[in-house]
Amino acid sequence: MAGRIPQHFIDQLLNRIDVVDLIDAYVPLKKAGANYKACCPFHGEKTPSFTVSPSKQFYHCFGCGANGTAISFLMEYDHMEFRDAIEKLASSAGMEIPEEAQGFTPKNTSVAGVDLYQLMEQVNEFYQTQLRQHKDRDQAVSYLKARGLSGDIAKRFGLGFAPEGWDNLMSQLGSTVSTQKALLDTGMLTENEKKRVYDRFRHRIMFPIHDHRGRIVGFGGRVLESENPQPGNPKYLNSPETPIFHKGSELYGLYAARGGIKDADGVLVVEGYMDVVALAQAGINNAVATLGTATTPMHLQRLFRHTPNITFCFDGDRAGREAAWKALETSLSALQDGFQVSFLFLPDGEDPDTMVKKIGKDAFQALITDAKPLPDFLIENLQTQADVNRLDGRAKLSKLARPLIDKLPNGVLKKLILDRLASITQVSVQDLASQETMNEAEPAQRPNNRQPQAKSDHTGYITPVRRALSLILQYPHLHPEFAALGGIPDDQMRGIGIIQSLYAACVENPNASTATLLERYRQESFFATLSQLANHQHNNMEHLEEDDAKQLINGTICKVIEEYNANEIIRATNELEALSKRARASALSQEDEQRRQTLMNFLRESYK
Structure with a gap:
C-alpha cells in the first residue's frame, strides 16, 4: 500500500506550483483584473465564467460551481487519482515525494x-x-x-x-x-x-x-x-x-476512451477487448471492457470519475443475466444521487462486435439509450422470484429486497425504490426497510467541532462562523486577526475548531495560500463546503482591499464572539433553572450549590 504523503510536502508543492500556469497549459486564460478567466473546461459555455485566482491559487466556475486547487484540477480534468496528481505536479516541479514510514510498503515496479x-x-x-x-x-x-x-x-x-x-x-x-x-x-x-x-x-x-x-x-x-x-x-x-x-482495478480501453466518454457523457462496459475495438471501428468510442473478472468496486470508482452514466452490455442468455445481476449488486453501494447505471441485453448469440456490424452505429447507440435502468432491472428480477399475487409471495419479495436496499446510500434514489417496492408488496416503507436503514434515514447529528454551520439562505446571508471560515481561507496572511477566537471551546460552536486549526496552520506556515489550507481537509466530509466558502464573495466583491478585509474580519470576529456569549447565557440560564428546580425539591449538594452560585454571578455580570 502507498504511504501517506506528508502534509508539509503538499504545502511546499503547492507553494512552488502556479495554478495559473498549470491551467493555462490546458485552457488558454486571459487576464481579467487581478484574476484570469476562460470558458469553463468542465461544462459548455460561450461566456467565460471560469476564474483562476493567482493570490488564492484557486479556480472557480460561477456557472457550474467547479472549484479547487492545482491538485483538484488534475483530478477532475485528467481524471487522476489524488496520488497521481501529486506525482505529476511533483515531477513538473522537480520535487521528490517523501514517504512517511508508518505502514508504508513501496510498490515493486522494478526487478533486478x-x-x-x-x-x-x-x-x-x-x-x-x-x-x-x-x-x-x-x-x-x-x-x-x-x-x-x-x-x-x-x-x-x-x-x-x-x-x-x-x-x-x-x-x-x-x-x-x-x-x-x-x-x-x-x-x-x-x-x-x-x-x-x-x-x-x-x-x-x-x-x-x-x-x-x-x-x-x-x-x-x-x-x-x-x-x-x-x-x-x-x-x-x-x-x-x-x-x-491487477485485473480488479484496470479496464481495457479506458485510457483511450476518455475523450469518447466525455463526448458521449457515458461509458459502455462490455465483456471483451475485441468488442471495444470493433465498436471503435464503428465509431463508438466510449466502450471499455473488464479483464476476465466480474465488475469490482474499484472499476466503478474509476468509471464514475469520468462520467455519472454507466451502461453494462451483456448477452441476453442466462449467463449474461447472471453476470448483469452481479454487476448490479456491486453497483448498489456506489449509486449516489445523480449517478445512473443501466443494462443492455443483446439477443442470444450476439455480442457488441456482431451486433454493431449487423445494425450499424446509430441503431446500436439507440439500444444504449434504451437500456434498462438499474431500478427497473432490480425490481423486475425480484418479481421473477416471488408471486406478488400471493401474500407469502409479497413477503418473500420484501425479504429478498431488504439486503439490496440496505446497500444503497441514503438519498432520493433509495427513497424512490423503497416507495416502488412498497407499492408492489403493499407493505409500508417502514416495514419494508430494515431498522438500520430507517435509523440511517434520520437526520444525522454532525460533530460540534467538525462542521461549518448551516448554509446561507437565498438572500446571500451566511452565519458569522461561516463568514469567518471564508475570510481566513481567502486572506490567510491576515490570520493574526483571528487569534481572538482561540479562547472559544471548540465543542461549543460548530466550525470554531476548523477556524482554530486553520489559524494554527497559518502560524506554522506564514506563506500559506487558500490552496494549501484547503488541501489539509481533502479527506474530510466538509471539504466541498470549505471549497465553496473559499470563493464566497463578501460585499459582492471578488476581492477586498486589505483595509476593507481587516475591517470585515474584525466585525465578523465580534459577531462570532457575541453569538458565543449569547449561547453561553442561554446555556447558563437553562442550567441554573434546572438546578433551582432541584433545589426546590430537595437540598443541593455542596458542589451543585457552588455551581449555582457561579452561574448566578456569571449571569449578573453578563447583564450589566
Whole structure:
C-alpha cells in the first residue's frame, strides 16, 4: 500500500506550483483584473465564467460551481487519482515525494534493476513489429481484416502479433538473467513444473492493456487457431496478476476512451477487448471492457470519475443475466444521487462486435439509450422470484429486497425504490426497510467541532462562523486577526475548531495560500463546503482591499464572539433553572450549590 504523503510536502508543492500556469497549459486564460478567466473546461459555455485566482491559487466556475486547487484540477480534468496528481505536479516541479514510514510498503515496479513499465513498452514494440514484419504476419493481418478492423484502428489500439513458437519474445528481450526474471514477474514468460521457461503468448493477436495513466501493464491475446481452439489453449488469454497489473482495478480501453466518454457523457462496459475495438471501428468510442473478472468496486470508482452514466452490455442468455445481476449488486453501494447505471441485453448469440456490424452505429447507440435502468432491472428480477399475487409471495419479495436496499446510500434514489417496492408488496416503507436503514434515514447529528454551520439562505446571508471560515481561507496572511477566537471551546460552536486549526496552520506556515489550507481537509466530509466558502464573495466583491478585509474580519470576529456569549447565557440560564428546580425539591449538594452560585454571578455580570 502507498504511504501517506506528508502534509508539509503538499504545502511546499503547492507553494512552488502556479495554478495559473498549470491551467493555462490546458485552457488558454486571459487576464481579467487581478484574476484570469476562460470558458469553463468542465461544462459548455460561450461566456467565460471560469476564474483562476493567482493570490488564492484557486479556480472557480460561477456557472457550474467547479472549484479547487492545482491538485483538484488534475483530478477532475485528467481524471487522476489524488496520488497521481501529486506525482505529476511533483515531477513538473522537480520535487521528490517523501514517504512517511508508518505502514508504508513501496510498490515493486522494478526487478533486478529492470523497470517493469519500460520493459512492457519494449514487449509491446516487439509484438507490433511482428505484426508488420514477421514471415507469418499474413495470417494475423487476414484475421484482423476478416473482423472488419482497419489498419488505423489496429494502430490506434496498438495491436500486435505473438508468432508461433516457444521462445520468440524470450530470445529477443530475455537475454540476461535480470530481464528474464522481470519478464517472468510481468507474466510475459511462464515456467512449467520442469522449470522450463517459455513465452506465455504464442500464435495470438495481442492487445496491450493500459492503466489509468496510460502505462502498459499487461496484455490480452486472442488465439489465431480457430473459433474452437484445442483444450488447454483458451480463445482469450490475459496476463496474470503481477506487481503492476491487477485485473480488479484496470479496464481495457479506458485510457483511450476518455475523450469518447466525455463526448458521449457515458461509458459502455462490455465483456471483451475485441468488442471495444470493433465498436471503435464503428465509431463508438466510449466502450471499455473488464479483464476476465466480474465488475469490482474499484472499476466503478474509476468509471464514475469520468462520467455519472454507466451502461453494462451483456448477452441476453442466462449467463449474461447472471453476470448483469452481479454487476448490479456491486453497483448498489456506489449509486449516489445523480449517478445512473443501466443494462443492455443483446439477443442470444450476439455480442457488441456482431451486433454493431449487423445494425450499424446509430441503431446500436439507440439500444444504449434504451437500456434498462438499474431500478427497473432490480425490481423486475425480484418479481421473477416471488408471486406478488400471493401474500407469502409479497413477503418473500420484501425479504429478498431488504439486503439490496440496505446497500444503497441514503438519498432520493433509495427513497424512490423503497416507495416502488412498497407499492408492489403493499407493505409500508417502514416495514419494508430494515431498522438500520430507517435509523440511517434520520437526520444525522454532525460533530460540534467538525462542521461549518448551516448554509446561507437565498438572500446571500451566511452565519458569522461561516463568514469567518471564508475570510481566513481567502486572506490567510491576515490570520493574526483571528487569534481572538482561540479562547472559544471548540465543542461549543460548530466550525470554531476548523477556524482554530486553520489559524494554527497559518502560524506554522506564514506563506500559506487558500490552496494549501484547503488541501489539509481533502479527506474530510466538509471539504466541498470549505471549497465553496473559499470563493464566497463578501460585499459582492471578488476581492477586498486589505483595509476593507481587516475591517470585515474584525466585525465578523465580534459577531462570532457575541453569538458565543449569547449561547453561553442561554446555556447558563437553562442550567441554573434546572438546578433551582432541584433545589426546590430537595437540598443541593455542596458542589451543585457552588455551581449555582457561579452561574448566578456569571449571569449578573453578563447583564450589566
